[in-house]
Each structure stands twice: as structure tokens, then as C-alpha cells.
Amino acid sequence: LKPPGSLAHSISDGHETRVRHTYGRNYRDVMRGFRGDFAAAPDLVASPASDAEISDVLDWASRAKVAVVPFGGGTSVVGGIEAEVDDRYQGVLSLDLGRLDRVIEVERSSLSARIQAGATGPMLETQLAEHGFTLRHFPQSFEFSTLGGWLATRAGGHFATVYTHIDDLTQSIRAITPRGPWESRRLPGSGAGPSPDRWMLGSEGIFGVITEAWMRVRPRPQFRVTATAHFANFERAVQSVRALSQSGLYPSNCRLLDKREAALNGVAMDGTHVLIVAFESADHPLQPWMERALELVADHGGVCPKGPRYRERGERGDAEDGAGAWRDAFIDAPYLLNVMASMGVIVDTFETACTWDRFEELHRGVIAAVRDVMKETCGAGFISCRFTHVYPDGPAPYFTFVAPGRFGAEIDQWMTIKKAASDAVIAHGGTITHHHAVGRVHRPWYERQRPGPFGDALQAVKRALDPGGVMNPGVLVDPDA
Amino acid sequence: LKPPGSLAHSISDGHETRVRHTYGRNYRDVMRGFRGDFAAAPDLVASPASDAEISDVLDWASRAKVAVVPFGGGTSVVGGIEAEVDDRYQGVLSLDLGRLDRVIEVERSSLSARIQAGATGPMLETQLAEHGFTLRHFPQSFEFSTLGGWLATRAGGHFATVYTHIDDLTQSIRAITPRGPWESRRLPGSGAGPSPDRWMLGSEGIFGVITEAWMRVRPRPQFRVTATAHFANFERAVQSVRALSQSGLYPSNCRLLDKREAALNGVAMDGTHVLIVAFESADHPLQPWMERALELVADHGGVCPKGPRYRERGERGDAEDGAGAWRDAFIDAPYLLNVMASMGVIVDTFETACTWDRFEELHRGVIAAVRDVMKETCGAGFISCRFTHVYPDGPAPYFTFVAPGRFGAEIDQWMTIKKAASDAVIAHGGTITHHHAVGRVHRPWYERQRPGPFGDALQAVKRALDPGGVMNPGVLVDPDA
Numbered sequence: 001l002k003p004p005g006s007l008a009h010s011i012s013d014g015h016e017t018r019v020r021h022t023y024g025r026n027y028r029d030v031m032r033g034f035r036g037d038f039a040a041a042p043d044l045v046a047s048p049a050s051d052a053e054i055s056d057v058l059d060w061a062s063r064a065k066v067a068v069v070p071f072g073g074g075t076s077v078v079g080g081i082e083a084e085v086d087d088r089y090q091g092v093l094s095l096d097l098g099r100l101d102r103v104i105e106v107e108r109s110s111l112s113a114r115i116q117a118g119a120t121g122p123m124l125e126t127q128l129a130e131h132g133f134t135l136r137h138f139p140q141s142f143e144f145s146t147l148g149g150w151l152a153t154r155a156g157g158h159f160a161t162v163y164t165h166i167d168d169l170t171q172s173i174r175a176i177t178p179r180g181p182w183e184s185r186r187l188p189g190s191g192a193g194p195s196p197d198r199w200m201l202g203s204e205g206i207f208g209v210i211t212e213a214w215m216r217v218r219p220r221p222q223f224r225v226t227a228t229a230h231f232a233n234f235e236r237a238v239q240s241v242r243a244l245s246q247s248g249l250y251p252s253n254c255r256l257l258d259k260r261e262a263a264l265n266g267v268a269m270d271g272t273h274v275l276i277v278a279f280e281s282a283d284h285p286l287q288p289w290m291e292r293a294l295e296l297v298a299d300h301g302g303v304c305p306k307g308p309r310y311r312e313r314g315e316r317g318d319a320e321d322g323a324g325a326w327r328d329a330f331i332d333a334p335y336l337l338n339v340m341a342s343m344g345v346i347v348d349t350f351e352t353a354c355t356w357d358r359f360e361e362l363h364r365g366v367i368a369a370v371r372d373v374m375k376e377t378c379g380a381g382f383i384s385c386r387f388t389h390v391y392p393d394g395p396a397p398y399f400t401f402v403a404p405g406r407f408g409a410e411i412d413q414w415m416t417i418k419k420a421a422s423d424a425v426i427a428h429g430g431t432i433t434h435h436h437a438v439g440r441v442h443r444p445w446y447e448r449q450r451p452g453p454f455g456d457a458l459q460a461v462k463r464a465l466d467p468g469g470v471m472n473p474g475v476l477v478d479p480d481a
Numbered sequence: 482l483k484p485p486g487s488l489a490h491s492i493s494d495g496h497e498t499r500v501r502h503t504y505g506r507n508y509r510d511v512m513r514g515f516r517g518d519f520a521a522a523p524d525l526v527a528s529p530a531s532d533a534e535i536s537d538v539l540d541w542a543s544r545a546k547v548a549v550v551p552f553g554g555g556t557s558v559v560g561g562i563e564a565e566v567d568d569r570y571q572g573v574l575s576l577d578l579g580r581l582d583r584v585i586e587v588e589r590s591s592l593s594a595r596i597q598a599g600a601t602g603p604m605l606e607t608q609l610a611e612h613g614f615t616l617r618h619f620p621q622s623f624e625f626s627t628l629g630g631w632l633a634t635r636a637g638g639h640f641a642t643v644y645t646h647i648d649d650l651t652q653s654i655r656a657i658t659p660r661g662p663w664e665s666r667r668l669p670g671s672g673a674g675p676s677p678d679r680w681m682l683g684s685e686g687i688f689g690v691i692t693e694a695w696m697r698v699r700p701r702p703q704f705r706v707t708a709t710a711h712f713a714n715f716e717r718a719v720q721s722v723r724a725l726s727q728s729g730l731y732p733s734n735c736r737l738l739d740k741r742e743a744a745l746n747g748v749a750m751d752g753t754h755v756l757i758v759a760f761e762s763a764d765h766p767l768q769p770w771m772e773r774a775l776e777l778v779a780d781h782g783g784v785c786p787k788g789p790r791y792r793e794r795g796e797r798g799d800a801e802d803g804a805g806a807w808r809d810a811f812i813d814a815p816y817l818l819n820v821m822a823s824m825g826v827i828v829d830t831f832e833t834a835c836t837w838d839r840f841e842e843l844h845r846g847v848i849a850a851v852r853d854v855m856k857e858t859c860g861a862g863f864i865s866c867r868f869t870h871v872y873p874d875g876p877a878p879y880f881t882f883v884a885p886g887r888f889g890a891e892i893d894q895w896m897t898i899k900k901a902a903s904d905a906v907i908a909h910g911g912t913i914t915h916h917h918a919v920g921r922v923h924r925p926w927y928e929r930q931r932p933g934p935f936g937d938a939l940q941a942v943k944r945a946l947d948p949g950g951v952m953n954p955g956v957l958v959d960p961d962a
Contacts, residue, residue, distance in 0.1 A: 109838045180933060185930055283729055354669070436672065
């Protein structure tokens with residue numbers, strides 16, 4: 001597969017580049033990498049430096065019937081960047097946004113910044129910090145993942161309540177579709193038809209390539225407070241989170257770790273379930289907020305032996321308290337996956353959201369299903385649960401499982417566990433993903449979850465914007481004939 | 482035009498029924514009503530009692546090429562319920578949801594209620610009150626408008642911050658499309674593909690008929706506080722609202738009335754601009770919130786001579802304070818339009834939203850454009866401005882204009898003013914509507930505002946879900962051939 005000469009300067013077919021653009025970061029991806037299996041490598045990798053170059057690439061790919069896979073940080077855990085194409089396609093091109101990594105413009109009065117899609121978390125935060133701002137969107141993949149990837153996959157962020165998804169921080173989006181540029185107006189809110197941004201958010205590259213966005217940023221917080229509460233009883237801990245989520249206090253953090261999760265992360269080794277509650281503000285001291293939150297925690301049997309810890313200005317948290325230990329473990333976890341996988345341990349996470357009335361049954365059902373399948377498939381296994389985000393109408397539970405792998409069979413074992421977990425999530429009223437996206441891995445369950453005619457609607461929009469059917473085929477909907 | 486016998490029991494061609502389903506409630510609608518001009522009356526009015534009956538109606542209409550206009554409360558101010566069809570259609574059927582007016586189910590732990598689309602504001606609030614809950618969505622049309630209408634038009638509600646649109650209160654939606662039922666899963670949040678609810682919200686009946694939704698309700702507030710602040714200087718008042726919107730305090734009310742608006746509503750006759758700030762909670766007393774809000778108000782020169790007024794439990798506000806006067810005027814305003822229109826006065830409102838950096842120019846530009854056109858067209862005129870909702874990145878300004886009409890020419894005069902106002906809003910970076918919807922009146926400006934390929938996307942979805950092209954033709958996109 002050869003690109004035309006006019007595009008050659010930004011397209012490579014180098015071996016190492018292709019290998020680096022083959023997989024995301026889930027267990028199966030890591031294992032295939034260890035095994036040196038890069039069968040799914042793209043034929044070409046493009047590194048365009050402008051929207052115009054992206055248009056040219058899409059024009060050529062549409063004409064030549066080459067699948068285009070937008071590539072941000074390569075941290076997908078759902079097969080979002082790995083094209084599986086049949087012989088209707090001439091090949092696969094990975095479109096790496098890495099050269100579009102700038103904060104182009106900051107508008108202070110509206111707390112807005114225009115940011116290119118290829119900027120990673122640290123890159124955009126460093127540039128925003130020069131203006132005294134922060135996006136405060138810290139997914140676990142923060143170090144490598146990009147703004148464009150966050151938007152395309154509806155990433156979950158720092159805030160446990162209210163502004164949970166990147167969606168909520170988005171003011172306008174610019175994308176290049178095969179049919180031309182798509183650019184929404186910078187608006188704080190609108191009621192003019194369905195929101196075009198909400199049609200693009202979560203589209204996972206099937207309509208076009210997001211190239212930049214105006215994002216809602218904020219001053220760095222000046223006031224912070226964190227408290228770590230312990231519960232002997234998981235159900236009561238859940239009830240305290242429900243009360244907090246419905247209180248209108250809007251904590252910035254409200255993460256419940258069950259006793260296994262707390263032990264796994266070194267937060268509590270005494271068999272208690274741990275709730276980390278935090279507030280932050282650039283505007284006001286937070287005593288009244290935290291005091292009421294701790295009343296709600298105490299009402300449900302939570303104890304907070306060290307009390308709340310208030311910090312002002314840049315003061316950093318203490319790694320010895322629960323929140324500090326949690327933060328460090330959170331950042332280390334993806335590295336740990338690689339290490340454990342290399343030791344023959346199957347380890348992965350999955351997440352969902354459900355309404356409060358379904359939670360108890362979902363929690364019990366999912367844990368039972370995953371324990372059963374691990375026992376059957378691997379002989380044993382461990383599963384823990386935490387909440388990453390909470391809403392007045394329900395939590396977003398996040399599960400971690402660890403099981404011994406059998407040499408050579410690990411990927412099949414992982415897929416068997418993943419399937420059982422996904423079946424249980426859907427059967428118990430959850431969503432197949434709260435913030436990990438759909439990609440290729442979650443698609444069978446996504447199809448069971450979405451409204452029937454919505455699949456037709458997605459397919460229709462794809463046909464309208466991508467008549468050649470080249471954009472990330474196989475994600476969300478079937479590739480067109 | 483005759484419906485088949487199987488549908489006859491729920492379809493009427495009675496004169497009065499057709500007249501009542503002809504127009505919405507904008508100035509032009511009211512004037513045409515006064516003149517006895519009901520040329521746009523639908524041929525038939527259906528009053529289905531179930532989703533199955535709606536399916537049957539859509540099946541027949543699709544086969545017979547009859548335009549179907551979903552009808553909730555008939556309060557559209559943008560021509561949303563008035564079908565203009567050409568001879569490709571056999572006629573027009575107004576589909577009145579009025580018989581679907583129940584709160585079907587209340588789920589306490591998730592603060593959720595399943596509500597039929599035809600329930601008006603008072604109907605659903607009365608039913609929710611039996612369970613101790615409230616939706617707290619109070620558009621100005623509350624008395625007559627319906628849940629389905631709110632969802633289809635992305636109505637703006639009670640809360641000035643965070644949960645501003647009905648979108649934010651929506652957990653899942655059920656609709657009947659010509660291609661079958663569309664029902665999303667009850668979820669507090671999700672990242673599984675683009676949000677199907679956000680595709681349906683704002684679709685204004687062009688994809689199908691929304692028949693019910695699970696909505697996020699809440700306990701009635703137990704703590705309330707309101708303060709009325711006065712400003713000599715409008716720009717400083719705007720700055721205080723900006724500070725409040727960016728403070729993270731999330732006031733439930735944050736309505737700025739300029740001096741003309743304050744006088745028009747009987748809130749202040751002394752030439753001051755008035756800001757009404759309120760907080761409410763079912764969980765906690767609100768002193769710290771209001772105290773910080775009043776510091777921000779004072780920082781920008783606002784004075785609050787009466788201080789904040791705290792209320793607990795069901796205690797009602799005092800009609801003598803600014804907030805009370807405002808509330809009463811807000812509820813009376815639509816009636817006043819009718820009275821003034823009958824006296825030969827042209828009176829209407831329009832609204833938008835823009836980022837803070839564009840506001841000063843938009844405000845000046847819109848007011849100048851409307852004053853100029855009123856002077857030219859009517860000889861004189863009055864225009865005032867208030868904020869209905871505010872965001873960290875910008876306000877939603879709402880304008881009221883009043884001008885003397887010339888007998889017989891009022892509708893042309895109104896259209897000339899409306900056009901100048903809309904041109905100015907779009908030229909200065911606003912949205913053609915923050916919460917009044919697009920309908921047929923706003924469509925030319927809506928097309929200038931939305932991303933180019935988004936029009937193609939809407940058209941494609943319409944074709945997929947409504948292959949007969951019968952759903953509310955002329956709204957948002959062109960009717961298909």
C-alpha cells in the first residue's frame with residue numbers, strides 16, 4: 001500500500017512506527033505485545049501537521065478504500081485503535097494526531113481554551129499552567145492519552161460529581177470528516193436542535209477526526225480538603241455515598257473502595273471499606289461543605305479517625321493518609337498491569353454505571369459471575385470494587401479482577417472472564433461502559449444496550465459523513481458494504 | 482382526508498379541535514388568532530391513549546403521506562407545531578399527547594420517576610408531590626406545556642446554574658418512531674457511544690414522538706434563601722454574575738434584570754439593575770453559600786439593603802421583596818402578551834447564550850439593532866434584557882421588546898424586528914436559541930449556526946427513522962422529496 005507522493009512526507013511505513021500503532025493497553029493487547037504478535041499492525045502511519053493535511057489523507061483514503069484509524073495516546077482498553085478490516089479494504093492507515101499538541105488560545109473571562117486534539121494530559125496542563133489555568137481532567141491514562149481521545153471516547157475525569165465526563169468540559173468541537181470540516185459554535189449552552197457536540201462526543205472516530213476543541217478550564221484550586229472514612233459494612237458505606245450524591249454538596253472526590261480494593265491499593269489493611277471525600281475550590285474555604293459531608297458519613301456508620309485535612313494554595317497531600325496512598329496507587333496501577341501480566345497473572349478492570357435501585361443486585365451478580373468464571377477457567381481469582389464517579393441517581397462501579405493465567409491460554413482465559421463480566425453487567429441493568437468506551441471489545445454488549453433504531457441512526461450518520469466507509473471501521477457499527 | 486376506520490375512535494376533524502391545534506403562542510400566532518386566520522389548521526387531530534395507538538397512527542400517516550405534528554401544550558413560540566406542507570403531502574395530522582398524562586412509577590432510592598410525555602407541569606408536579614418529590618422544572622409556560630414538549634425542545638428550567646436544561650434531568654427516553662420504538666436504558670451516566678438521549682433531546686418531533694421518560698426528581702427543598710441586590714452600573718452587575726457563575730457555589734437562581742426589565746416587572750423603579758440570587762436545598766442550611774455569594778456581589782458594587790431572606794420548610798416568599806415581585810411578573814408575562822397584543826402593541830421576547838468575552842458586544846449590538854429597526858418600522862420601541870441562566874463560560878441573555886403596531890401591519894412589523902434581532906444574535910456569536918427551540922421561525926439562523934455537515938447528519942437520521950418523511954416536516958431540516 002503506497003500513499004500518493006503529495007502525502008508521502010507525513011506518512012511512514014517504518015516497522016517500529018507501525019508496531020507502536022498496533023494495539024491499545026488492555027490485557028490482551030499487552031499479552032500480544034509480549035508474544036511479539038503484531039499481526040494487526042497498520043500498513044501506514046500518518047502524522048499530519050494540520051487540518052488541511054488530515055483532509056488530504058481522508059480524501060485519498062476514501063478514494064483508495066483505506067481504513068483510517070485515528071490515534072491519540074494509544075491507551076484504548078477496548079480495541080478502539082485496532083482496525084480489523086476484510087478484503088473490501090486495501091489496507092489500514094493509523095492517523096496519529098501527535099503533531100497537533102498545542103494550546104492555541106486562552107480566553108480568560110470565559111475560562112476557555114482552544115486546544116489541539118493531539119495534546120496529552122501533561123502537555124496541555126503545562127501550557128495551561130502558564131496562564132494560571134487547568135482543565136482538571138485526570139483519567140488514569142492522563143500521562144499518555146490525548147484531548148482528542150478523551151472527546152472521541154467520552155472519557156471520565158477528575159470530578160466525582162457534576163462534571164464527570166469530558167463532555168461536560170466541552171464548549172465546542174472541530175473535526176475533519178470525509179465530507180468536510182465540522183465545527184460547532186463556542187457557546188456556554190444552547191437549545192438549538194440536538195447538540196452537535198453531543199453527537200460527536202463518543203463517536204470513537206467513525207464520523208471523522210477531532211482536531212481541536214474549545215474546552216472549559218478553571219483556575220487552579222486554592223482551597224482543598226480531604227477526609228478518609230472507614231466503614232465496617234459495605235452496604236452502609238454505599239448508603240453514605242448515595243446520601244452524599246443526593247445532598248447537593250457536589251464533592252470533587254467521592255471514591256468508595258471496598259475492603260479488597262482498599263487493601264490492593266495499600267489504603268487500609270484492616271478489612272474496612274474506605275471512602276475518600278474531597279472538596280476543592282478556587283473561590284472559598286470549604287469547612288461548611290466538609291462538615292455536612294462528614295455528618296452524612298457518620299449518619300451511616302463511617303468513622304474518620306484522622307478528621308478532615310484542609311490545605312490551602314499549592315500544599316500537597318500527605319502520601320501517608322488514605323487519599324495520598326490512593327492517588328499514588330491510582331497512578332501506578334496501569335504500570336502494575338504490565339508487570340503482573342509479564343508474571344503470568346491475568347489482571348484487568350471493567351466499569352459500569354447503574355441506578356441506585358439496581359446497584360445491590362448488580363454488585364452481587366457481577367462479583368458472583370466473575371468469581372465463578374475465574375474459578376472455572378483459572379482455578380481461582382480475586383475481584384474488588386470501587387466507585388469512580390457518583391450521581392444523584394446512581395454510582396459508577398469499577399471492578400478489578402486478578403487470576404492466575406495458564407501459559408499460552410491467557411488471552412482465551414481473559415476473554416472468557418471478560419465475556420462473563422460483560423454479560424452480568426448488561427443483565428443487571430448497567431451500561432457496558434461508563435468511561436472506557438465501546439471500541440471493538442464492547443460492541444456485542446453495546447448493541448444489546450442501545451435503543452434499536454439508534455443503531456440505524458448511527459449507521460445513517462456514518463454514511464452521510466463518511467460515504468467511503470473508511471473511518472475506524474468496526475467500531476460502534478458494522479462497516480458498510 | 483379520512484383516517485382508516487381502525488383509527489377513527491381517536492381521531493377528530495372537529496372544527497374547534499382543529500382550531501385549538503393550529504398555532505403556538507408567539508406574537509404572530511396570537512395576532513393570527515385574533516384575526517380569525519386559521520388557514521394553517523391541521524386536517525385531523527389524533528388523541529392516542531397508548532404507544533400502540535401512536536404506532537398505528539404513524540404507520541398510516543407514513544403510508545398515506547400525511548404530515549404528523551406532535552402536540553404537547555401548544556406553547557411553542559417558534560412555529561414548532563404549525564406544519565407548512567406542500568402538495569407532496571395529503572394533509573396534516575396534529576398528534577395530541579394529552580391523554581398520556583400520568584406519573585407511572587416512582588423509584589425512591591434513585592430519585593427517579595417515569596412520566597408520560599403529555600403530562601403538563603402542574604399535572605406531573607401534583608402526582609410527584611404525593612410521593613414527596615418534585616421535578617423542579619418551571620419554564621414560563623409551566624402551566625400548559627408538557628414533559629414531552631420540554632424534552633423535544635430542550636426546554637430551560639428552574640435552575641439558573643448546573644441543571645439548566647431539561648436535558649440534565651433526563652435519565653432515559655422512550656419514543657415511537659415510524660421505524661419502531663426507541664428506548665434508552667435507565668442510567669445515571671454512560672460513556673457507551675454518543676448518548677442516544679442527547680440525539681433525541683432537541684429533535685423537535687422530526688424523528689418520532691416522545692411518549693415517556695424516566696426523569697431525575699428530588700425531594701422538595703427544605704432550606705431556601707433569596708437576596709435581591711441592586712447595582713447602579715450594568716457592567717459591574719454583569720461582572721458580579723460572572724463571578725458567581727465561576728465560584729462553584731451553584732446558586733439555584735441568579736437572575737440579573739437590567740433597569741428596564743426591573744421596572745417592567747415592578748421589581749425596582751429607581752433605575753437600578755437588579756440581581757436576584759437564591760439557593761435551595763433539601764439537605765442543609767445555606768448561610769455559608771449565601772454569605773460568600775453576597776461577598777462576590779459586594780465586591781462588584783452590588784448593595785442588598787434588605788439582606789438575605791432565609792426560609793425553612795414550606796414557608797413562602799414575600800411578594801413584596803424583589804424575588805417575589807419577579808416571580809409573580811414572570812408567571813403573568815405570557816398573559817400580558819395577549820392583553821398587550823390585543824391593544825395593538827407588538828411585544829415579544831427572544832433569548833440566546835454567548836461566552837462572556839462576546840457578551841458586551843452582543844448586548845450592545847443586539848439592543849442597537851432592535852432599537853434601530855423598531856424606530857424605522859414602528860416609530861419607537863423599548864427593549865430590556867435579563868439573564869435567565871448563567872454558566873461559568875457565559876450568560877443566557879433574554880430580551881423583551883415592545884413597540885407600537887400599525888393596524889393590519891403588525892405581523893410584518895414583528896417579522897421585520899424578529900429578523901433584525903436574529904441577525905444580530907448570530908452576527909455577535911450567540912445561539913439562535915438557548916431554550917425557546919428552533920421550530921420554523923428560527924430555522925434560517927439555525928442553519929447559519931450549526932456545523933455544515935451536521936445538517937446532513939440530521940437529515941440522514943430523519944431518513945433512517947422516518948423514511949416516509951412525515952414527522953413534523955419543515956422543522957430543523959428541509960422535508961425530503
